[in-house]
Amino acid sequence: GDGSLLGAARALCRSSTPVLGVNRGRLGFLTDIRPDELEEKVAEVLGGDYLSEQRFLLEAEVYREGERIGAADGLNDVVLHPGKAARMIEFELFIDGQFVYSQRSDGLIVATPTGSTAYALSGGGPIVHPRLEAITLVPMFPHTLSSRPIVIDAASEIILHISASNSTYPHISCDGQTQVVAKPGDVLKIRRKSERLTLIHPLEHNYFEICRTKLGWSNRLGE
Incomplete structure (x- = not known):
């Protein structure tokens, strides 16, 4: 499969x-x-x-107080989600160093064109042709109706600051197969993998x- x-x-x-x-x-x-x-x-x-x-694939790295504590790759997507707790999480999104928004939601799906027909599609994201060099960011059940999927250049660096006010430990899942457990205050960095x-x-x-x-x-x- x-x-x-x-x-x-x-x-x-x-x-x-x-x-x-x-x-x-x-x-x-x-x-x-x-x-x-x-x-x-x-x-x-x-x-x-x-x-x-x-x-292309995505590579994700989790940093805690400036030290890398975990990393994983994904051909389809990198997903920030609450893990076993059915609670919203709060985070800030930066793209290429520029602040985009802060959000309370069930998480965020960061998908490649390959992954645009997978989990991101179920979340309401667009279908992206595999020849395009683009990354799609799909919010998961955001706490505002104004949050919509964003398509960005695949060369962009995506940084998610997981709010220290979260009461749960969010998970970062790659392709739904590998995961890293983060804690409030951690930073998730996502970029296009070189290989x-x-x-x-x-x-x-x-x-x-x-x-x-x-x-x-x-x-x-x-x-």
Whole structure:
């Protein structure tokens, strides 16, 4: 499934090893070869008939009183959330050193274009084509109706100051698979990772066809 590919992506991007996905899960946004066509499609790829694209990842670092206490990577997203406590958290957002807003909410989803069709989509974020160098910030149930998703340059540095007034210990989750537990007063820094994932597709790969199939979009009139 896509979850297996996310784990492989975080490990293999460091060595520039290309990744080809076979869908054994449910949705399969990233794993676009069906099990029944495995031999045929893999043979085509090994024969040189394939498409290759680069996908960027995010790296997250948590600082406590100036000292780094944890770090993790994500191909889909980095999510600040309350953890096991069903309570709002308060934080301040800075982009490239500029103050953006302070917010009370269930957290913030910071997503790559790859992750724009994952958790961020469920939170009301936009679908971002994977060729774009952009990062999406999607508030999770904010305590104000004026908070909306923001799309920024992928070269930006994102800093979240977790308010010292929080009564819970927020969690930072990457791809929903790795996490760092923060405490009130910690600082979360997120930036684009220097290493990239090389993702391999069969020649007939079509991003918008995948969106139609996986998201239930309508086909052309008359079809």
